[in-house]
Amino acid sequence: MKLLEVKNLKVFFPIKDKLFGKPTKFVKAVNNVSFEVEKGEIFSIVGESGSGKSTIALALMGIHERNGGSIIFNGAEVNQEDFKTLRRKIQIVFQDPDSSLDPRKRIKEIIAEGLRVHRVGDKAFIDEKVRDIVEKVGLTVDTLRKYPHELSGGQKQRVGIARALVLEPELIILDEPTASLDVSIQAQILNLLVDLQEALGLTYILITHDLKLVEHISDRTLVMYLGKVMEMGETKQIMNKPLHPYTKALIDSVPVPNPEKRNENEEILTGEIPSPLNPPEGCPFKTRCKYRMELCSKEPKSIKLENRVVFCHLYESKNLEV
Numbered sequence: 001m002k003l004l005e006v007k008n009l010k011v012f013f014p015i016k017d018k019l020f021g022k023p024t025k026f027v028k029a030v031n032n033v034s035f036e037v038e039k040g041e042i043f044s045i046v047g048e049s050g051s052g053k054s055t056i057a058l059a060l061m062g063i064h065e066r067n068g069g070s071i072i073f074n075g076a077e078v079n080q081e082d083f084k085t086l087r088r089k090i091q092i093v094f095q096d097p098d099s100s101l102d103p104r105k106r107i108k109e110i111i112a113e114g115l116r117v118h119r120v121g122d123k124a125f126i127d128e129k130v131r132d133i134v135e136k137v138g139l140t141v142d143t144l145r146k147y148p149h150e151l152s153g154g155q156k157q158r159v160g161i162a163r164a165l166v167l168e169p170e171l172i173i174l175d176e177p178t179a180s181l182d183v184s185i186q187a188q189i190l191n192l193l194v195d196l197q198e199a200l201g202l203t204y205i206l207i208t209h210d211l212k213l214v215e216h217i218s219d220r221t222l223v224m225y226l227g228k229v230m231e232m233g234e235t236k237q238i239m240n241k242p243l244h245p246y247t248k249a250l251i252d253s254v255p256v257p258n259p260e261k262r263n264e265n266e267e268i269l270t271g272e273i274p275s276p277l278n279p280p281e282g283c284p285f286k287t288r289c290k291y292r293m294e295l296c297s298k299e300p301k302s303i304k305l306e307n308r309v310v311f312c313h314l315y316e317s318k319n320l321e322v
């Protein structure tokens with residue numbers, strides 16, 4: 001069953017010339033992005049820095065107003081004013097627990113805040129719920145008395161997860177949930193997230209740079225570049241046989257223990273990402289793509305191929321087998 005449908009989502013940020021000048025340009029951070037998330041799945045969004053991943057997350061939370069497109073949650077169209085009530089159902093875990101946890105509040109207050117804001121139950125109910133959730137994320141009840149600075153990075157991220165889970169949301173967005181943690185702690189937090197997903201039947205949108213992680217835990221993947229979709233489909237298929245040259249380059253660019261053993265067919269990403277203020281016309285990847293052809297100055301269409309969606313002229317013209 002579909003939990004979320006995003007259709008032609010657009011989020012543009014105005015750039016002002018002078019301090020109070022009129023916006024003259026826009027960063028098209030998310031430009032015509034469509035995808036669906038099934039109940040109970042882990043759906044990944046990957047792409048280099050600045051591709052628009054977090055902007056999608058913030059638009060789904062209602063934090064960024066969208067400039068176009070629709071968001072349908074549980075079959076119902078979501079307007080900007082609906083986000084107040086939807087906040088309970090869609091929660092987010094941010095990358096950096098240090099900046100997302102209020103340093104002046106005790107852990108108990110931080111976790112209970114959502115329940116209070118949404119007036120869920122009386123004090124006894126909230127106390128019970130908070131104790132229950134803190135144990136579910138692998139912390140002891142005495143953590144509740146502490147302040148964020150008294151906890152380790154991993155413990156703080158567990159609090160971030162508890163805070164998201166306490167409202168029993170239907171969708172949890174994980175925006176680089178382990179990127180700020182020590183490598184040794186990353187695996188623990190990931191295992192916790194996977195265990196919770198299985199035990200509670202949760203649905204995740206996982207935003208990450210880490211393709212190994214995506215391959216390991218996610219069902220389907222959306223590959224983004226400069227605000228646009230490049231390819232989307234089942235994670236296994238995408239990883240085993242990427243269709244879009246960008247996806248292939250992204251996969252080939254994952255560091256390997258022994259770089260000398262790289263296969264000569266690998267296409268490591270080179271060159272800079274163009275400025276988002278002045279993206280290439282047509283396919284945004286054309287300036288870095290070795291298959292570039294004249295057609296690429298035109299907007300690629302959405303092509304359904306091998307059980308996935310790919311935006312690339314190579315398949316439109318069928319000039320080349322990749």
Ligand SMILES: Nc1ncnc2c1ncn2[C@@H]1O[C@H](COP(=O)(O)OP(=O)(O)OP(=O)(O)O)[C@@H](O)[C@H]1O
Pocket residue numbers: 013014027028029047048049050051052053054055056276
């Ligand atoms: N509030 C904002 N105002 C202006 N531009 C913004 C704003 N937020 C994001 N952008 C721009 O939108 C584009 C997409 O940013 P976004 O943070 O969504 O990328 P990302 O894929 O999450 O990158 P990262 O992997 O570095 O987190 C970037 O060019 C960024 O500079």
Ligand SMILES: [Mg+2]
Pocket residue numbers: 053054055175
């Ligand atoms: Mg981001």
